[in-house]
Amino acid sequence: MKINENISPMLLEEIDKPFNSKDYYFEVKLDGARTIAHLSKNGVYLQNKRFVDITATYPELKDINKQVNKECILDGELVILDRDGRPLFSGLQKRAHLKDAKKIKRLASELPAKFVAFDILYINGKDITNLPLTERENLLRQTVTPNSFIELSQGILEKGKELFEIVKANNMEGIVAKRLDSKYLIGKRTHNWLKIKNWKDEDFVIVGFTIESNKPKDLLLAQYKGKNLVLRSSIYFGFSKFDIDTILNFALDNLLHSPPYQITLLKEIKYDVIWIKPKLVCTVEYMLLTDNLGMRQPIFKGIRTDKAPTSCTLPKEFYAKLKSS
Amino acid sequence: MIKSAISFGLVYIPVTLNLVIKNNDIGFNMLHKKYNSRIRYIKTCPECDGEVQASDIVKGYEYDDDQYVTFDNDDFEKLKSKKDKTITILQFADLKDIDPIYYEKSYYVSPNGAEQAYSLLVNAMQKENKVAIAKSILGTKESLIVIRAKDGSLVMSTMYFYEEVQANPTKAVKAPAKNSEEYKLALNIIKSMTKPFKASDYKDDYHERLLNAIQTKINGKQIKQVVSNRPPNVINLLDALKKSLKEQEKAEEKPKIRRVK
Numbered sequence: 297m298k299i300n301e302n303i304s305p306m307l308l309e310e311i312d313k314p315f316n317s318k319d320y321y322f323e324v325k326l327d328g329a330r331t332i333a334h335l336s337k338n339g340v341y342l343q344n345k346r347f348v349d350i351t352a353t354y355p356e357l358k359d360i361n362k363q364v365n366k367e368c369i370l371d372g373e374l375v376i377l378d379r380d381g382r383p384l385f386s387g388l389q390k391r392a393h394l395k396d397a398k399k400i401k402r403l404a405s406e407l408p409a410k411f412v413a414f415d416i417l418y419i420n421g422k423d424i425t426n427l428p429l430t431e432r433e434n435l436l437r438q439t440v441t442p443n444s445f446i447e448l449s450q451g452i453l454e455k456g457k458e459l460f461e462i463v464k465a466n467n468m469e470g471i472v473a474k475r476l477d478s479k480y481l482i483g484k485r486t487h488n489w490l491k492i493k494n495w496k497d498e499d500f501v502i503v504g505f506t507i508e509s510n511k512p513k514d515l516l517l518a519q520y521k522g523k524n525l526v527l528r529s530s531i532y533f534g535f536s537k538f539d540i541d542t543i544l545n546f547a548l549d550n551l552l553h554s555p556p557y558q559i560t561l562l563k564e565i566k567y568d569v570i571w572i573k574p575k576l577v578c579t580v581e582y583m584l585l586t587d588n589l590g591m592r593q594p595i596f597k598g599i600r601t602d603k604a605p606t607s608c609t610l611p612k613e614f615y616a617k618l619k620s621s
Numbered sequence: 622m623i624k625s626a627i628s629f630g631l632v633y634i635p636v637t638l639n640l641v642i643k644n645n646d647i648g649f650n651m652l653h654k655k656y657n658s659r660i661r662y663i664k665t666c667p668e669c670d671g672e673v674q675a676s677d678i679v680k681g682y683e684y685d686d687d688q689y690v691t692f693d694n695d696d697f698e699k700l701k702s703k704k705d706k707t708i709t710i711l712q713f714a715d716l717k718d719i720d721p722i723y724y725e726k727s728y729y730v731s732p733n734g735a736e737q738a739y740s741l742l743v744n745a746m747q748k749e750n751k752v753a754i755a756k757s758i759l760g761t762k763e764s765l766i767v768i769r770a771k772d773g774s775l776v777m778s779t780m781y782f783y784e785e786v787q788a789n790p791t792k793a794v795k796a797p798a799k800n801s802e803e804y805k806l807a808l809n810i811i812k813s814m815t816k817p818f819k820a821s822d823y824k825d826d827y828h829e830r831l832l833n834a835i836q837t838k839i840n841g842k843q844i845k846q847v848v849s850n851r852p853p854n855v856i857n858l859l860d861a862l863k864k865s866l867k868e869q870e871k872a873e874e875k876p877k878i879r880r881v882k
Contacts, residue, residue: 324858356850381856405850412855444851450859455866461806462862 297423304483308491314460323451328375335361369418393538414449425480497581506567519610535596641727713751723780730775813864
């Protein structure tokens with residue numbers, strides 16, 4: 297391991313229910329972008345999960361190396377916060393794909409980002425991923441002095457259930473549970489690191505969009521039941537320009553006059569619809585509505601290129617609803 | 622300031638009413654972008670195509686399509702009797718019986734002569750710990766009124782009538798299981814977040830920012846940023862959690878202490 301050399305972050309396994317255990321450390325999960333920060337005397341290098349250099353996208357973080365007393369590599373979440381300090385994923389979407397330096401500068405001031413550190417992997421030339429989590433946590437706290445642009449993750453021992461309830465009451469994304477003795481396993485997903493989500497995410501096939509006064513309004517999201525597509529939900533076109541352009545460019549070459557496939561509507565559509573070939577897959581995150589299987593405050597998380605449309609299948613809970621409608 | 626009088630049994634107390642709430646809204650005018658000139662509203666009539674003067678305007682009630690009965694100021698005045706303009710106390714009641722959804726506007730009620738009678742009413746209401754329910758016409762509208770004694774003087778609030786209040790559209794929700802962990806936790810969170818309410822603790826932040834922005838413009842500077850360029854801290858959930866855990870511990874300890882005794 298070397299400073300400024302890309303690292304694949306340790307991943308989380310998802311489980312359904314929160315639990316309490318003396319062997320675990322529980323942290324608040326923030327809805328941001330997983331980021332590895334390389335901090336040295338020479339400056340800051342920020343990389344994402346896919347080894348993309350995002351340092352220039354967030355110029356407001358260029359001095360966070362002054363908040364550490366040793367050369368180090370930190371793992372954390374890059375977030376944009378609203379005035380109450382809740383992560384605003386839409387803010388991140390507005391910033392993620394900017395190239396124009398002027399725009400980057402303006403948004404850095406309007407929607408400033410913050411790095412929330414939760415782990416330390418390397419100090420002064422030494423790889424410390426083999427140390428247990430408790431020791432790394434201590435070293436992290438000794439190394440970082442938080443300021444407006446770098447903060448330490450919030451966590452508590454043992455009380456996973458109680459932390460999850462507070463997270464739920466505050467409409468936050470979820471919690472993370474890490475074994476106190478866990479080593480940092482680069483790029484690995486093991487049950488030593490778990491996530492329990494308050495929000496749910498699902499993959500959908502984009503089958504088209506509605507049009508209101510000549511502009512795209514809502515994206516139409518469907519899933520497969522056998523060979524048939526079932527239109528399950530729609531989401532407002534208010535996400536990043538990058539994703540919107542991707543979808544609209546794809547749509548230009550893939551327009552359909554009517555859906556040639558069998559499509560069942562779980563949701564009434566009140567506007568004109570442009571249908572496109574069912575080839576694009578996207579991930580949507582939302583809070584659960586318990587009574588009618590609907591989505592509350594859905595967030596468009598991005599296009600997925602690594603998943604086949606046919607593998608986006610309708611959950612069984614919806615079968616009964618299909619019969620009744 | 623409104624002049625009125627309270628009628629209470631055979632007693633008649635002249636009073637003046639002053640609004641409790643000052644309108645804090647910042648007014649903006651509509652301007653033509655090109656000249657910064659004020660936009661003027663012209664009332665026009667489709668029959669004669671010309672501007673209509675205020676003196677030529679009457680109010681009409683549409684009782685059928687395009688069929689109106691008209692009212693002028695005299696017609697409205699005739700509907701008010703002298704008695705209606707006074708605030709007539711109709712009954713006394715307990716303040717807690719009034720649902721806050723009925724409250725509209727509040728006024729300070731000051732005596733305007735007959736101070737003895739005023740003081741009598743204030744002190745008697747304080748002694749009995751009751752509020753007066755009254756009716757009056759303020760402006761053009763009949764108002765239901767509640768008068769209460771507060772720190773040695775009277776304060777009144779106009780109230781909406783029962784017929785004005787709409788039915789609540791919220792459907793009945795299922796009650797949670799009384800001994801579920803979630804319910805207990807919710808109780809604990811409420812307990813740990815409870816403190817006496819002080820109105821002065823809360824400020825209208827947007828109003829202050831707007832005032833600052835106006836001042837900045839007057840001083841000839843451009844507004845650079847409305848949003849601060851330093852991010853806030855992540856919402857602190859641990860403090861609330863730790864507080865609630867402490868409350869839980871206390872709740873669990875109490876019965877043990879009793880057993881020892």
